[in-house]
Amino acid sequence: MPVPFYLGEIEWAPVLRLGFLTSLLSLVLAAEGGRTLIWIAGLGIIQTALYTGLFLLAAGLAARGVERIAEPPLRVAAVGTAVFLLVVSSFLPIYQTPLSSTRLRSDVWHLFE
Amino acid sequence: MKRGALLSAVALALLAPAAAAPFERSEERAPCAASDPLRRPWFGDLHVHTRYSLDASTQGTRTRPSEAYAFARGEPLGLQPFSARGEPGRTVRLARPLDFAAVTDHAELFGEVNLCNTPGATGFDSIVCLVYRGWPRLAFFFMNARGAPRFSFCGEGGRDCLTAAGGPWREMQEAAEAAYDRSAACRFTTFVGYEWTKSVQTANNLHRNVIFRNAAVPALPASAVDALTPEDLWDALDRDCRDGARGCEAVVIPHNSNLSGGFMFAPEQLRSGAPFDAAYAERRADYERLVEVMQHKGDSECRLGAGTSDELCTSELLPYDSFMGRFNPLARHVPAALNFTRTALAAGLVHQAKLGANPFRFGLIGSTDTHLGAAGLVEERGHPGHGGAGIPIGDTLPDALLDPIEYNPGGLAGVWAEENSRDAIFEALKRRETFATSGPRIVFRLFAGWHLDARMCGADFARRGDAEGVAMGGELGAPPVRGDAPVVAAWALQDPGTAESPGVPLQRLQIIKLWVENGEPREAVVDAAGEKNGATVDPQTCEPSGAGAAQLCAVWRDPDFDASAPALYYARVVQNPTCRWSAYACNAAGVRCEDSSTIRAGFEGCCDANYPKTIQERAWTSPVWYTPK
Secondary structure (H helix, E strand, O other), X not given: OEEEEEOOOEEEEEHHHHHHHHHHHHHHHHHHOOHHHHHHHHHHHHXXXXXXXXHHHHHHXXXXXXXXXXXXXXXXXXXXXHHHHHHHHHHOOOEEOOOOOOOOEEOHHHOOO | OOHXXXXXXXXXXXXXXXXXXXXOOOOOOOOOOOOOOOOEEEEEEEEEOOOOOHHHHOOOOOOOHHHHHHHHOOOOEEEEEXXXXXXXXXXXXXXXXXXXXXXXXXXXXXXXXXXXOOOOOOOOOOHHHHHHHHOHHHHHHHHHHHOOOOOHHHOXXXXXXHHHHHHHHHHHHHHHHHHOOOOOOOOOEEEEEEEEOOEEOOOEEOOEEEEEOOOOOOOOOOOOOOOOOHHHHHHHHHHHHHXXXXXXXXXXXXXXXXXXXXXXXXXXXXXXXXXXXXHHHHHHHHXXXXXXXXXXXXXXXXXXXXXOOOOOOOOOOOOOOXXXXXXXXXXXXXXXXXXXXXXHHHHHHHHHHHHOOOOOOOEEEEOOOEEOOOOOOOOOOOOOOOEOOOOOOOOOOOXXXXXXXXXXXXXXXXXXXXXXXXXXXXXXHHOOOEEEEOOOOOEEEEEEEOOOOHHXXXXXXXXXXXXXXXXXXXXXXXXXXXXOOOEEEEEEEOOOEOOOOXXXXXXXXEEEEEEEEOOEEEEEEEEEEEOXXXXXXXXXXXXXXXXXXXXXXXXXXXXXXXXXXXXXXXXXXXXXXXXXXXXXXXXXXXXXXXXXXXXXXXOHHHHOOOOOOEEOXXXXXXXXXXXXO
8 A cells, every 4th residue: 555755755655665765775875875865765764664563553453353253254255355455456556656767657566666 | 011020120120230339259250240239139048957967867858968059049859758769759849049058957966977877987887876777766866965975986086976077068068169150140159057056954946057158168067066155166166267267257147046945145155154245245246147037947036925015926936945845845935035036136235235245236037947958948838848856757758747837938048249159148148238038039128327218219229228328237327417316218029929829919017126225125116118908818728818019118217216225127027918838738638627527647736726827928127226326
């Protein structure tokens, strides 16, 4: 799912993309150092950790909810629906990626551009 | 007779030659066959970026300096998106060539960009260059924000990047030389230049363009990596140009004060934090003779509510006062008065009264700041975006507005010079005999004197202005008789346009007076010719309605003149309303704001109530100053 983050521009993108861009910046930071890079990469690291934590929390709550569903067919249906919605959403150009060089709006399959 | 031909005939009649106005020749060239001692208006663009600017290259701009000059001379230019075979997705062409232009790429990262784009070069395989080539938009931010020290791939003391910077710098000089018409035809003039790109705090803009008089230029441009303040820039120009290169001379042109957070015209020296003194003021006025009042990132003349109640200070205003404000809502502040040229001009008078010297003695120009290399491309209809830090264009042209809604196509610089040669135009820049336009080729001229005759609007405007007054950019001098008041004569001629894009009539000509009263700046805006004529334009069809004037001329005597108070006078003229670039784009995309289903993603700006669908294009003269003795 997309989240808002800030690395110089506001961007709506999955945490995975945030983590990817942060990794790139961290590599540059490791090679070059410098206050500006520390600041920008630091923003990315903090936000990646924050959103990852939030998603882990949400996933844990969702897992508990699924566990409470007694009927196995219903449980499978709930998991299947969640997976289906996540897959469908990954195909939708639903978030802006201004930091991308190639697209104004993108989807999960273009995470790394 | 057609309207355009009539306007040209009127212009020529008003520009008839008279007494010679000599200027110093600093280079070898054929004398221009057409030279006019009363001077002619030349239109140009002194702010053009090509592939050697990081922000342009990271947007896919491939234009070389030579191509930018060719475009300015009327040749077509291919723009991104480019196919795998290098074929441009779009082609643009000026309907009317420019008279002069300067490529002014950002001086800061010439070498870095060059190395990152040169296989086998030092640093080509560095992580910075890998990110630059693979994720240029990301690289745009951290490379721009880096400053000193340079990246490690630049080697000890940045040696390799400085060496690599010589390549683009030489190419810029060679392109300028190749495009400069040294024949007697004098069709086109180029200037070697660059942009010094310093920002402070939340990316508050202190950027300045440096324009050189001729081919004598420093070995390398002074970048903000090494010259950290404007004072450092002037030091570098003293060292490497005035004292270091024979025949070298430069003017420095601040721009986008609207994005400076007030720092551009702050009353302290930026290097030391000390208040201005006379020496500082004189030095600044000596280098910074002009200010770019209009370009694609907005109008920097004035803002309604920010120290003025001028109702026309509402055009092409940005909603933020720093670059970061564009990207981050937390840094978004409404620009205050100190961001605007009119405030600075008035503050300059206050400094004059206190110090005996005026640091803000600016003539006015406009330019585009194109990051596509498309010098002078100012048409609202079909505006292709400006490139640079705008919206990325990938493999295909996005189905969206091609520029942020708050941007515009930019303006032009007008210069009154005897001929179209480097020396003549540079001298005009130095004496501030310039005018700015928001795009249209409105011809605009101003003289001031003590006894100018109202009849000069009918004939011999320039001859009488020169003989009996001073041209814009000049100093009025003392009143010859006690009780005399300044008389300002301003004359504007509408842009004749082209067959495909006819010119738009003029609506109003105004005189703006700034003066000091009890140590405080004051302003008055006077309608001197024309009127609110009720002309309109249909934003759906862009069809104009209502009449206007082919030319406006006014001779205005200051009724409230105080000979003991410093003052200045400049003029502004506005056209009848026309469609803004976004209205053309939104109409073409079928957007109807009353039907939300037509507002596709990427066109949301079409219906943003903060941005009008219509504009009043305009022009400004440089001021004439009055300094009490």
